[in-house]
Amino acid sequence: MSTEEPSLQRRASRKSVAFTDEKLVVDADGSVTMVASPNDDTKETAMSHTPRTPPLSAALGAFTDASSQAPAAAPAEDADGLDLSLLKKKKKKVKAETAEGDDEAAAPAAGEEGIDLSLKKKKKKKVAKDDDDFAKKLEKLNIEGKEGEEGAVAEPEEQEGDWEKGTGIWQHDESKTINYSPLLARFFALLSQKNPDHASTGTRSYKIPPPQCLREGNKKTIFANLAEICKRMKRADEHVTAYLFAELGTSGSVDGSRRLVIKGRFQQKQIENVLRTYIIEYVTCKTCRSPNTELSKGENRLYFITCNSCGSRRSVQAIKTGFSAQVGKRRKNKA
């Protein structure tokens, strides 16, 4: 699920780009019948995810001898959202293909690294290399490119419609398979519609006032609103300061108006980062992610976090300072 989602999103974003570019390519070619195939594209793409990837991995295993297979596999990659892991393999494939002499086939293989670039390349190549056997390759490429890209292109057209009114794909007697992403979108829309409380708890962010940092002299930083932040987090000042000192590897003190004086120069951003890790470790409930928790000392010197909203209880590590190197003059330390 979590791995599926980003890929879908990426795919969705690509769709729009591919859409416009594909149009241009069609204009340049003129003869390509890309628009005239609104048949079962949605079904095809929806189903093509699963069958396309296994042959791809199979093809990757034998990509050295499969120069004809490789361009066929490349658009399949286009259809999927697998970017990072496949990039390397793609590069390999490109190398293999260029070694065999048909650099035209490299164009669809490299198509995923940046769709604008690759499409430009394609266009250029189409203009430049109209001689040799490129014509055949072009045909093949166009067919395959259509399969890969146009399926994605046609999707937004096909999958339109209002689920509230029941139009388009959401019609009652519609037999087409609805894609995953619109279904998911509908689910979340309905969820937030039907019970707003439920959805809002998941997305509501936990906010604390930003730490105010002042510089005292040249070597000290004043953390002015520590007390306020601690109150907001419902944690003891001492606990937070101990954590800050341990993480920053310094020492400090609390001045008259309950401000924290830290030795060393620190920027607001740095303190914010440390506070963030503190909140993750000592404030939020790992089970329900609610910040409404209490830190209490358990039986045997262990600290426990009890969640007030879901009632879970977990132990947290005590703050350890760890090794701190000796900084500054040694003579001072001795005396």
Added chain:
Amino acid sequence: MSTEIENLKTYDPFAEADEDSGKTKQTQEYIHIRIQQRNGRKTLTTVQGIPSKFDHKKILKVVKKEFACNGTIISDTEMGEVIQLQGDQRTKIKEFLTDKENGLGLDDKTIKVHGF
């Protein structure tokens, strides 16, 4: 009856438990990467808890060359041997520790990076 007592003697529950806990402790032990401010913009990076199966001296030698910084090994009474490097080398040393080909190939989860 007597055999049972003998069995009890051979099986020392406490020693076993101690050994076990020691082992689990070692596996759970984290590598801490910390940063400390020195005067001015200067910083120190300390790496604490590198497993003893690695030669710290060799690690230091490689790391110093790779990161182009100086460093030492400090044998602390509590924390054991700590590698101390000049400058902010936290991301680099983490990469080095997790790198499988040119590094130690340690698990990402055993490393804790502290500091800002």
